[in-house]
Structure formats: structure tokens, C-alpha cells
Amino acid sequence: MSVQRRHDRKFVRTFFTTPTAVKGEEDSAKMLRRAVQLRGIEAPDVWVPDNEDATAPSMREEGAENIVDVLSEDGADFPGEIHPRIVWHRDSPSTRYQSLQQLLQIANPEKGAIEHIDGFVIPEVGDIDDWKKADEFITVVENEYGLEEGSLAMSVIVESGEAELALGDLRDEMGKPSNNLERLFLLVDGEVDYTKDMRAITPTGELPPWPELRHNTSRGASANGLIAIDGPYDDIRDVEGYHERMTENQAKGMLGIWSLTPGQVEEANKSPLPPKTGSWRLDVNGREVKLAEEDGLYIYEGDDVELEEIGDEQYRLQIGSDERELDTNELEEELLDRADYIPSMTDIVDSMEEFEAAKEAGRGAIAMEQSATLLIDGIEVTISNDRMWDEATYQAAQTPISLFQDVYENRPDQHEDLEEIYGEEIVERAMVVG
Template identity: 70%
Template sequence: MADTVTPRKHERSFVRTFLTSPTAVKGEEDSAKMLRGAIGLRGMQAPDVWTPDNEDATAPTMRDEGAENVAEVVAEEGADFPGEIHPRIVWRRDDAGTRYQGLQHMLRIADPKKEAIEHIDGFVFPEVGDIDDWKKADEAVTMVENEYGLEEGSLKMSVIVECAQAELALEDLRDEMGKPTNNLERLFMLVDGEVDYTKDMRAITPTGGLPPWVELRHNTSRGASAAGLIAVDGPYDDIRDIEGYRNRTIENSAMGMNGIWSLTPDQVVTANKSPLPPVEGYWLLEAGDRKIELDDEGDAWTYAGDRVTLEETGDRYRLTVGDDRKELDEDELHQELVDMLEYVPNMDDMVDSMEEFEEARDSGIGAIAMTRDATVRIDGVEMEIEDDRMWDEATYEAAMTPVKLFQDVYENRPDQHEELEEMYGANVVDRATEIGS
């Protein structure tokens, strides 16, 4: 089957983590202290993309010094940083003076005499407006490349979608990219900025918190997919709520947005691991409006909550879900449970299924049935269930997405190899890297 995904210009297909750091901190003996700490991160604590933030994270009076700090720190330690480095500069769609300042900071950071540019992959632009403003940002990067004799298009450009104008510009990307009048093919990431977006939309919530902006995340993910780019969600500022942050990454992955802004090393670790296939497979039970993970007790997968009850009444069963009660025979109960249960495969399960399908496909079989079975226990009542699913080429390609993410991580993040092998086991890692090749 032909690949229907829009081709990507850049080597990286996925970005899980986007970590920002202040470029200059006033009152510190070393104003670049935060940069030095971030650039030293390794393994699961190190992001896929590190963004020295010379905009919101840095006071306006410190930004000139911040640009110098970026150049100095990246020149000294950038060669050893395991992720990509994309500084964020100041930019504003309605302020030419701010745009000029951003250009000057890029020129300082990219000056070959400072020896940082060879380790810098691109720049991040905040506060962009409509598509004409994206072209201005692209032109600014082109000016930097021409100033220092760099190949046009060699520096990537990422934008933060922080207003309705930028969101609407997503619709224009496919038509504008590739025209001889711009270098927009340098675009790499589309990052949501929900805080400024909320301000731009004049949105109000009773608590003063941010709306979920599911539509924005969907639109950004769709725009990235259509243009062959990478979508990244904005910051989750309750840094103590790691479980909420993890749930946000899971919700995002379901709409094709596998990256998220990280504010702390703990968030980086969570976001680096979350979109990868799980280490252990598990069953989910649909209980009303929730899906609840069953407990693995060795001999059975057990539900011990009160949203679902099951009792045996002679040769029949009484199944209650919330206010809904059903009297069922054994076959009817089996089908009901099959409909309520869903298996979440681990990496080993995925590789097994893919290897089985590849073997069948190579022998000329176009579709095969995959069977998953388990013993389920609810209120002491046990039931053996089997669930069959047909696999064809389309199913295989869809199931490859999380494995392709793993392969992309394994190829681009050798500093995480040891941790990945500890998570999955060397045998599973070896097989996963070979699937689809």
C-alpha cells in the first residue's frame, strides 16, 4: 500500500517533548545558569527539542544578554546535546520593532564567529499572524542564512499558534509551501500556545483557567498532517499534576499530536515515555462513561469497582452497569463483555501481531484474524472471553504508527537506548526496530 501520509522534509518524524529554558536570569552570578542545566540533560530527562527561550521566559531587559548566552552555551556544549536545539526569539505580528529585534537576536546567535550555529537546528517564532506574517518570519531566517553564507532552507522554522489569525493560516500552508517566492518548506513544528490564544479570543472561564481548546489542538494537528509537519501541544502549567499531564498527552496522541510542551524535567520524562507503546498490556472495561483498567491477578483480569456488578442466578446472569440492568444467558453475557472490554497491547504484543501479519502477507494472504483471549472476573464471577479482529494492510499500517514513533526515537536518540532496553527488553527492541523494514 502506498504511503498516504504527507512526506516530511526533515529527518525527524515525531517530537514528543519541547522544553523551554530562560536564556538569562537576573540576579544570578551566571545569568546563563538555566541554559547550562538544560543542555546537560541526557536520556529520558532530555527533550527531543530544547528551546532556549528568549521571549516570554526571559525578562525584556535581559534578552540581549540572553542571545549572547545562547550562543556561548550552545557553542560550548551543543555538540553533546542529544536532541535538537531551536531557540525562541521575539516576534510580533503587529510590531515591526519587535520583529527587527528578533532578527538581530538571530544574527547574534547564528554568527559563525561564536561557533554555535553548527549545533542549532532552527528558530521558533511566537506571536505569528496570518500567512503573510509567516512569510516575513521565513524571510528573516533567509536573511540570516544569506548573511552568513548558509544554505537557504538549512535552518528550520517553527511557529507558535497563539491567535485566530495563525490558526486560520493553517488552512493556507499547503498552497503556500513550495512556491519559489518563499522558503516555507523549512517549517518543522506547529506549537500551540493556549495562554495567548485564550487572550486573543477574549475567552472567559469562571475560574480564570484555560479552556481545553480541543478544536485548536485538532486544527493544529490537522494542519501539521496536511503539510508534513509536526504538531506540539502547549504548556501544562500545573507542574505538580503529573497524572493530569500524562492524561493530556494520551488525549493529544489520539488526535495525532504526539508532542507536548514541557516545563520541568519530570514533565519531560512523562512526555518522552507516554506516546511509546506500553511495557505491559492490559484490559479496559467500559463502565458507563469511563474506561477502567482491570487488575491483573495472574489467573484473571479483575474488576472490583461498583460501577459494574455481575451475579450468577442459576443458569443465567444479571449484569448491571449504572442504572442499566440486563438478564443474560452465557452466550449473551460473553458478547456483552466482549463489547465492553478493550485490550491495550504492549510493545511485545504489537511486534508479535505485525510479524504474524507480515508472514501471512508475504505468503500471499491479504487478511488474517487475530485472536485475543482472557479470563475476566467481576464480583467473583469468571468468564472466558475471546475477541477476534481482522488484520489487513490498512490495519497493519495504522498499527505501525506507535512502532514508527519508537523507531524514530531509537534512531535519533541513542542516549535513550539503554533505558528503552530496560523498559522492553533487548529482544523486543531488536524486533521492533526491524518491523516494516
């Protein structure tokens, strides 16, 4: 059964939630008004006015009114997509009824907000039948207001074992004439409620990492033409930990993450994009150490690796407690095994252009050299290897470039930021390669 993808975005880097009503403030919508003004690299790909967990239950009616007021006034100028989160619960008919009321209030064309809304986020979903209930409510609202059926996207937050199992049912259900599940857009992990639903306990009370959930969500998105988003990283000052989490996710194909602050939005907007400059790193007892670059040399500055010349082309290499005596060739081979290169945007574009030229000339595979001179304890060691590029390598390299192209096409407000990062010339080349 063929499912027609209804959303234009191929990638979403940032999913940013904002309370819709703040109690005790003269203007309860002040956080919405602040968020709708975000632009450039601080503005998310998807903004979520959050009328569920981020807003107190007693304020949600006012929160729905605030969504309408703010979006009708300023929604047209927001550079990303807008997907309000409304209430829902798989086990509560009364909550689902409240969801329908919120949908009807926010989507009323006479109030002027719906023309700026791309879809809705549904939390706390259960099995696939529950997903279809939410879809049916949105279909009812579309028909009530004369909106094109399927025009409003639906994103779900995977916060239960039931919802995780439903990921495996999507391929059989999407495309059936009895539902409009083709409207699905984002699959978002909600690890906090998922942990509660799984009755999980950790000694410290911290959340388990749940790598299986993130893998399953990413796989479900890939299998159904959707986009996977990781849940919130609530230690907002831990920038390094946020980056580590995003790096782990990207290796699973989950290129988007929940952002709680404009600062996290900026970090997450940049994270999946290729770096401006290439860099080498060294595996030191399972820990990846980035090498400093100076005058064409890549310098190890730590204390865990020691290198000493003990004779003519003879060296003593100590890494942690492991000490070995090696000749020049053995030393180069050992360091090459431990070194990895992280290519820059320019490196990726250069390689893709070179492979495209080779294909045009009738060659199916080419060798590309990677080399560097490492400096350890004052001793220079040059390492070099040849990497074969074929069609599969080319396609794998295309993913970060496709992401960049998707961002550039869909976020014109970030053009200046991207050109400042990479330079105008490499941006132009990146937009035509592939």
C-alpha cells in the same frame, strides 16, 4: 506543487523550554547550563532556549549572549535538537527588528553556537504573509553568514486566530520560489495567548480546552509534512491530567507536547510509545477502568459493577443503577462490548510479523484472536473475539512502531532506557518490522 521535506525527524515527543537569563542570580545562565546537561529519557527531542516569554524583557539581550555562551561550550553534546525561541510579533515592526538582531547575534559563526543550532522558534505569528516575513529574516541571516539557504528550520507558535487560519494557506504557499517556507518544522499551539487573542472567558478563569485548535494544528502539520506540538500543561504536579491531555492529543495525531520540567519531559517521552505490557479496561458508565492483572486473570476491583450467579448459567449483572439478568452467552457478549484491550509493544510486533508472513504467503487478510478471563466478584468470565487484520489495519498499527524506530534512530542516548523498558530482544524485532 511538491514540497521537499527538509527535516529528518518524523516525530517529536517533547518540546522543552528554558529561560535564557534569570534575574538576580550570580550566573544568569544557570538554567541553560542545567538543561544542556540533560540526557536519556529526561532529555527532550527538541530543546528550546526561550528568549521570549520565559525570559523577562530586560534580560533578553543578556539571554541571547547566554545562548551563545552555553551552546558554544556544551551544545555539541546535547542529544536532542536545539531550537532557540526569539522575539516576534505580527503587529509590532519594532519587535520584528529585535528578532532580526537576535538572529544575527546568535547565528554569528564566529561565536561558535550556530553549528549546534537546528533552527529557531517564532512566536506570535499572524497571517501567512507574516510567516513569510520571519522566513525571509532567517534567509537573510543565512546569506549574511554564508550558511546554506534553508539549513535553519523554522517552527511557529500558533497563538492567534490569524495564525490558525494561516494553517489552511500553507499548501498553496510552501514550495513557491518566492519563499523558503519549506524550512518549517514544528507547528506549536500556544493556548494562553490564543485565549487572549480570541477574547475567551471561562467562569473559573482557566483556559478553554480548545480541541478545535489542536485538531486544526494537527491537520495542518499532516497536510504539509510538518510536526504538531500541543502547548504547555502548567499544572506540573498533575501527572494524571498531563497523561489524559497527551492521550487526547494522540487520538488527533498530535504526538508531541510542550514540557515545562524534566519530569514532564520524561512522562511525555514515554507516553506515545507502546506500553511494555498489554492491559484490559472496562467501560463503566462512560468511565474507562483499568483491570488489575494477576495470575492470568483480569480483576475488576471497583464498586460500580456487581455480578452474582443466580442459577445454572444465569447471572445478575449490575452496572451503576442498571441491573440485568443474563445467561452465560449474554453475559460474555455484554462484557466483551464493554471491554477494550490495550496492546503491548510485543503484541503489536507479534501481530505485524504474523501479518507480514501471511502477506508473503499470498493472504490479504487474517483473523487474530483476542481473549481474556475477567474476574468480577469472584466469578470468572472468559471473553474472546476475532479481529480481522488487512493492509489498512497493518498500516495503522505501524504508526507507534514507526515512532519507536524514529526515536531509536535519532536518540542513541535513550537506547539503554528503551532496552530496560522493553528488553533487548523485542527492541531488535521492533527495529526491523514494517
